[in-house]
Structures are given as structure tokens and as C-alpha cells.
Amino acid sequence: MWKFIVPFGLFLVLGAFLYVGLQRDPSYVPSPLIGKPAPQFTLPSLQDASYSVASKDLKGQPWVLNVWGTWCGGCRQEHETLVAISKMNAVPLIGLNWKDDNGAAQQWLRELGNPYAAVAEDREGRVAIDWGVYGAPETFLIGADGIVMYKHIAPMTMEVWQKEFMPRIEAARAGKGSKT
Amino acid sequence: MKLLKPLLVALALAGAGNALAIDTQPAFDDPNLQQRYENITRELRCLVCQNETIADSNATLAGDLRREVREMIAAGRTDDEIRQFMIDRYGDFVLYRPRLTAINFLLWAAPVLLLVGGAFAAVRVVRRRAAEADIDPAGPEAGQS
Incomplete structure (x- = not known):
């Protein structure tokens, strides 16, 4: 009897592993930054290089970092959603303009609307590397304590925002409220 | 016999592809540093095009990562420090030889x-x-x- 049960059991375990493997997206790379302090940056503002956008100024509240570029198709796709999200005024939305042309980026914001509280210009792509960015659009949620809470790789949708971002933002706010 | 010639050409070209990375010029004058640079960039995965190393990929991000490796070698960082830099940002997946x-x-x-x-x-x-x-x-x- 065991002669059949053991191999069949092993077969089921292997089958389960392979089945789960089929469902997973091989291009998705989990971020090692989740649960770690967000990488610090100070970059010139896209609209006016004499101003700088610094991550340390955002401490004390949850905020969202959205990595985008005018060369990125998925960013065009998600832009409308970002504009809608920004109107909800839930958290400051900071843009990281990744290896882009300054003029083209500014024109993009003029034409499509500007959802960002501030846009940092990462012309050389160094800050993007610090954040482990490998394909725009990517969207990070950073907690009030400066810890990276979540990362979404793909165009933002309202569904993802409501399901993944809002509950975490609310939880972060509630947690902060109970501590103080 | 007719097939032999194209076959040989194909074989020769396949070899050439392995010998040359995407860089058109060596990153370092010092052959030791250049060797280290080539070894490291051949061990790091380009995350945009996941089946290529950053030595072979012409993706923009791979170019940026080669620049980081070059600068870190020039700054005197060890190979382990450079690998750790990449793991901290991109996770273990960035290594072609997993730990x-x-x-x-x-x-x-x-x-x-x-x-x-x-x-x-x-x-x-x-x-x-x-x-x-x-x-x-x-x-x-x-x-x-």
C-alpha cells in the first residue's frame, strides 16, 4: 500500500509546487526594501532646479513615491489614475522623473495634469538605483517613520490603490495616532 | 558540404558574441581592475531583460549599473561590497550565482x-x-x- 501512497504523495507535492509556479509572474522581483528605511535623496525639482526635493522633508507622514518617465508607456497609462488619486488628498504624491528629458517631462505634466506635490528629477538614474527601480512605472508607499511599506510594479490602477495602498495608509495613520 | 561554410561562420560568430560584452571600450586601463569589472558585471542580472547579464545588456538600466560598478571599483570597494550594494537594492535575484x-x-x-x-x-x-x-x-x- 505504501508503495503507492508515498510516490503519489510526492507527485501531489511536486504538482502543487509546479501549479503555484505557473501562477507566479517571473518578471516580478520582490523588493528587498520593504520594511527597511527608505533610501534618502535630495534632487533638483523638475520645474525649478533652484528648489530641491528632499526625502527627509517628508518624514512624519505617509507618502507615495511614483517613478515615471515620458519614455514609459505604462506611465502614460496610469497617469489619469494618479491625477484622480491626487484629488483624493490622501497622501503627498512625490514624482521621481527617471532619466528623462526635462522639457518633455514638464510638457507632459502641463498637458496631462500634474498629480504630484513635487517632482524630483533623477537625470542620471542614481536615486532610482538606490530604490531598486528596474522598470517604470513603480510606486512605493513610505510610512510616517520613513520605512518602505509597499511597492507596486506596474501601472497604478484605482483597484490597486484601494486594495493595497489605502488600507496601509489608514493603518499607518491609526498606528501613529495610538502611539502619540 | 554546402552547409559546412555557413555553419562554420555561425560557429565563429557565436564565439565572438561571447567574447565581447556590450561595452565598446574597456572601463579601466589597469588589466586587473578591468578583469574584476568584467567578472562582476557578468555575475549580475539585468532586471529589465532578465536573461541577460548587465555586461551583455544594452538596456539603459544595465548601463547605469555598469557605471555604478565602475565607480565603486575605482573608489576601491571590494567585490563583496559591490555585490552587497546590488543585493541591498535588487535582492538576491540580481545574482546569477545565488547565495x-x-x-x-x-x-x-x-x-x-x-x-x-x-x-x-x-x-x-x-x-x-x-x-x-x-x-x-x-x-x-x-x-x-
């Missing part, structure tokens, strides 16, 4: 475990058959259940 970690321990141990398990099972089966053969005067055929 042994708590999560993938089973994967590393699997060959040994399977070998030991297989040997154990084989010894047991052989012993049992031998015992059955001894007891049953009709021989091994009749002894099988």
Missing part, C-alpha cells in the same frame, strides 16, 4: 538529500529482496509480491 540563504536552503540541500534518500531506499530494497530470495526456495521471481 545560500535560509529561504533557498532546501534547494541547495536537495541533491544531497535525494542522493542519501535514494541510497537508503536502494539498500533497503536490495536487502529485502536478498532476504526474500534466501527464504523462498522458489527463487526471486516467486518471492516478489
Whole structure:
């Protein structure tokens, strides 16, 4: 009897592993930054290089970092959603303009609307590397304590925002409220 | 025979592809540093085009990562420090030669475990058959259940 049960059991375990493997997206790379302090940056503002956008100024509240570029198709796709999200005024939305042309980026914001509280210009792509960015659009949620809470790789949708971002933002706010 | 010539050309080109990375010029004048640069960039995965190393990829991000490696070597950082820099940002997946970690321990141990398990099972089966053969005067055929 065991002669059949053991191999069949092993077969089921292997089958389960392979089945789960089929469902997973091989291009998705989990971020090692989740649960770690967000990488610090100070970059010139896209609209006016004499101003700088610094991550340390955002401490004390949850905020969202959205990595985008005018060369990125998925960013065009998600832009409308970002504009809608920004109107909800839930958290400051900071843009990281990744290896882009300054003029083209500014024109993009003029034409499509500007959802960002501030846009940092990462012309050389160094800050993007610090954040482990490998394909725009990517969207990070950073907690009030400066810890990276979540990362979404793909165009933002309202569904993802409501399901993944809002509950975490609310939880972060509630947690902060109970501590103080 | 007609096929031979294109085949040889193809073979020669395949070799050339391996010899040349995407860089058109060496990153360092010092051959030792250049060697280190080539070794490291060949071990790091380009995450945009995941089946290429950053030495081979012409993706913009791969170019940026080669620049980081070049600068870190020039700044005197060790190979391990450079690898750690990449792991901190992109995770273990960035390494083509994975490290042994708590999560993938089973994967590393699997060959040994399977070998030991297989040997154990084989010894047991052989012993049992031998015992059955001894007891049953009709021989091994009749002894099988």
C-alpha cells in the first residue's frame, strides 16, 4: 500500500509546487526594501532646479513615491489614475522623473495634469538605483517613520490603490495616532 | 558540404558574441581592475531583460549599473561590497550565482538529500529482496509480491 501512497504523495507535492509556479509572474522581483528605511535623496525639482526635493522633508507622514518617465508607456497609462488619486488628498504624491528629458517631462505634466506635490528629477538614474527601480512605472508607499511599506510594479490602477495602498495608509495613520 | 561554410561562420560568430560584452571600450586601463569589472558585471542580472547579464545588456538600466560598478571599483570597494550594494537594492535575484540563504536552503540541500534518500531506499530494497530470495526456495521471481 505504501508503495503507492508515498510516490503519489510526492507527485501531489511536486504538482502543487509546479501549479503555484505557473501562477507566479517571473518578471516580478520582490523588493528587498520593504520594511527597511527608505533610501534618502535630495534632487533638483523638475520645474525649478533652484528648489530641491528632499526625502527627509517628508518624514512624519505617509507618502507615495511614483517613478515615471515620458519614455514609459505604462506611465502614460496610469497617469489619469494618479491625477484622480491626487484629488483624493490622501497622501503627498512625490514624482521621481527617471532619466528623462526635462522639457518633455514638464510638457507632459502641463498637458496631462500634474498629480504630484513635487517632482524630483533623477537625470542620471542614481536615486532610482538606490530604490531598486528596474522598470517604470513603480510606486512605493513610505510610512510616517520613513520605512518602505509597499511597492507596486506596474501601472497604478484605482483597484490597486484601494486594495493595497489605502488600507496601509489608514493603518499607518491609526498606528501613529495610538502611539502619540 | 554546402552547409559546412555557413555553419562554420555561425560557429565563429557565436564565439565572438561571447567574447565581447556590450561595452565598446574597456572601463579601466589597469588589466586587473578591468578583469574584476568584467567578472562582476557578468555575475549580475539585468532586471529589465532578465536573461541577460548587465555586461551583455544594452538596456539603459544595465548601463547605469555598469557605471555604478565602475565607480565603486575605482573608489576601491571590494567585490563583496559591490555585490552587497546590488543585493541591498535588487535582492538576491540580481545574482546569477545565488547565495545560500535560509529561504533557498532546501534547494541547495536537495541533491544531497535525494542522493542519501535514494541510497537508503536502494539498500533497503536490495536487502529485502536478498532476504526474500534466501527464504523462498522458489527463487526471486516467486518471492516478489
